[in-house]
Each structure stands twice: as C-alpha cells, then as structure tokens.
Amino acid sequence: MPCSQTCSRILGLGLGTTALFAAGANVLLLFPNWEVSYLLRGLVGRHALLGSGLWGGGLMVLAGATLVSLMGWRRGCLSKSGPCRTVLVALVSSGLALLGAVSCFITAGMALKDGPFCMFDVSSFNQTRAWKYGYPFRDLHGRNYLYDRSLWTSVCLEPARAVLWHVALFSCLLCASLVQALLVALHLVNSFLGLLCGLCGRLP
Template sequence: MMACSRSCSRILGVSLGISAQLAAGANLALFFPDWEVTYLKNGLIGKHAMRGAGLWGGGLMVFFAAILITLIGWRRGCFSNTGPCKSMLVSTLAGCLALLGAFVCFITSGVALKDGPFCMFDVPSSNETQASKHGYPFKGLNDRNYLYNRFLWDSVCIEPRRAVIWHVIFFSTLLSVSIIQILLVLAQLINSFLGLFCGFFEKREI
C-alpha cells in the first residue's frame, strides 16, 4: 500500500508539474495578443493578464509543490529516509500551496472571462461621430453575453484584431487547467492521508 501511495505521488506530482507549465504558457501568451510585442510595450494589456495569476499562482506555486510531491514519491533528496508523518506533513503543505495557487488562477480567469478582453473599441462622441478608446467594451453588458454571441467577436474590438478570441482561448485554458490542478491536489491530499495510515499499519504489523 505504501508503494502504491508513493506511485500515486509520482504520477500526481508530474501531472501537476505539466499543468503548471501549461498555465504559465497560457498567461505568457496573454501578454502578446496576436503575438505582437507592441501592446505590452505600450501598456495595453488587460489587468487580468497583468496580474499574472497563471504565472505565479497556477504556474510557480503549483510547480514548486509538484517538485516536492514528486520527490516524496521517489523518496529522493532529503525525503529518502523520511517516515510517513513527515512525508504526509510536507505533502499536505505542498498540496495547500498548490491549491492556493490554482484557486487564485481559477478566480482570476473566471472574472476575466466575465469582464471580457481589453481592446480598442468605438464609442459615440458628443458630435455624433465615432471616437476610439481602450477599455473593456463587454464589461457589465448583462443583456448580451459576448461569450455566446460570436458576432460581437469581430464587430466590437478594433485592436488587437483577434482580441476576443485570444482572450477567450487562453483564459479558458487557464480556467480549465486550474480546475484540473484543484482536482489533482485533492487527490494528492487523499493519497497522503492514505499513505500515513498505511505507514502506521505496516509498522504495527512489523
């Protein structure tokens, strides 16, 4: 049973590490709409992307926790001769760290999808002409949710040209990855508790 618990830790640790890299990559892509550097240089990136929850939350925090969980599973480094109590404690702390990072990424991505992308769009001016400004054209529009109205994707944002689809794809990726991370962390927490009980049981058998 202990060997099974360690095997699960290896699998879950590697899975969390891969998901952390996906989250970081998705957040990095949001800095470069249409793969253009100009918007980042001019400070024309949305606040949700600039918060970098996919980098430091779903990325760095989860990746660090994944390393610890994987080391526990392989019993490497300072975890080579640790008992079940210490392993469970470290695994639980690492899981809580990853859970916090994934949860922050989940909340940020959900709010970003609700508010819509940051882009240049037309607004009516006082002299009945069109003026353009940067902002969130879909924010607060409860009567027409842009996520379900594909016509708005190409008709509202002027620049970046594919601002809406870029925003939807990568924040949806962050949202999905963070959900997967939360599920993996919960599985690891259950696995660590099972490993602790199995360790005590094996000691009593001896």
C-alpha cells in the same frame, strides 16, 4: 507504500505539466496576436498583467509539484521521512498548489466575465466617431459576449481576434486550475492512504 509512491510520482508530473501549461498560456496573453507592441505600449489587460497563471497556477503549483515528486521518489530530505514529516509535506505541498490554482481560477473567471481589453468605437455614446481602449463588454446590458459570438468581430477593432485570443487562453487557464485542484485532492487522499498503509504495516 510502493503504490502510494508511484501515485505521488504521477500526480507530481501531472501538476508540473499543468503548471507549465498555465504559465505558457499567461505568457501568450501578454502578446496578443504574437505582437510585442501591445505590451510595450501598455495596451494589455490587467488580468493578463496580474500574471496569476505565472506565479499562481505556474510557480506555486510547480513548487507543490516538486514536493509531491520528492515524496514519490523519496529523494533529498524525504529519503527516510517518518509519518509526521510525510503528513506535513503533504499538507504544505497541497496547500501551496491549491492556493496557486485557486488564485489562477479566480483571475481567469473574472477575466472571462469582464471580457478582453481592446480598442472599440465609442461613437454611440457621444455622437462623434471616436475610438478608445477599454473593456467594452462590461457595459453591455442584457447581452453576454460569451454566448453572442456576433459581438466577437463587431465590437473589438484592435487587436485583431482579440476576443478569441482572450476567451481561448483564459479558458485554458480556467481548465488548468480545475485540473490542478483535482490533482491536489487526489494527492491528499493518496498521502493519507499511504500513511495508513504504512502505520498498519508496522503493527505486529
């Protein structure tokens, strides 16, 4: 049991850290190149505005991490919890954190697939020099901007380094959500092992 509680403390800390990391990455996505003007003018992509790194990989995972930590420290209502309550709290905390991680993972994956929201030249379509904001990489047939880095500076005109900002931060969200899912799985295994050890220790 002490070993299981120590693992819960470590897992809770890990989940809490990744939750803060995901929330921070999502906040940065709202301010391309550290500028507030794009958000004020409504020129931020829908994936960033969806905020899954804030409410999903951030708040929901942080709530789950708090429950996991309480299990480890045996504080509050968990100070003298029985096996049934322990299993219930483990399932609730794991489900909450996993749901947040999955929502963050899906949004980050879709964002990387669609590419950044930026201003690009549409003159090749209507033969006149014109610029507009949109998702230029969604219409590129046969070319994947993630592998063709020559497109990173030639397609998006504004914000500067829009592709790098987009790819780096959404990749961070993708990795953070994967780590969160792994920690949730470890938490479930740890909880059930702790439950089995506790039940075995009560046997005469």
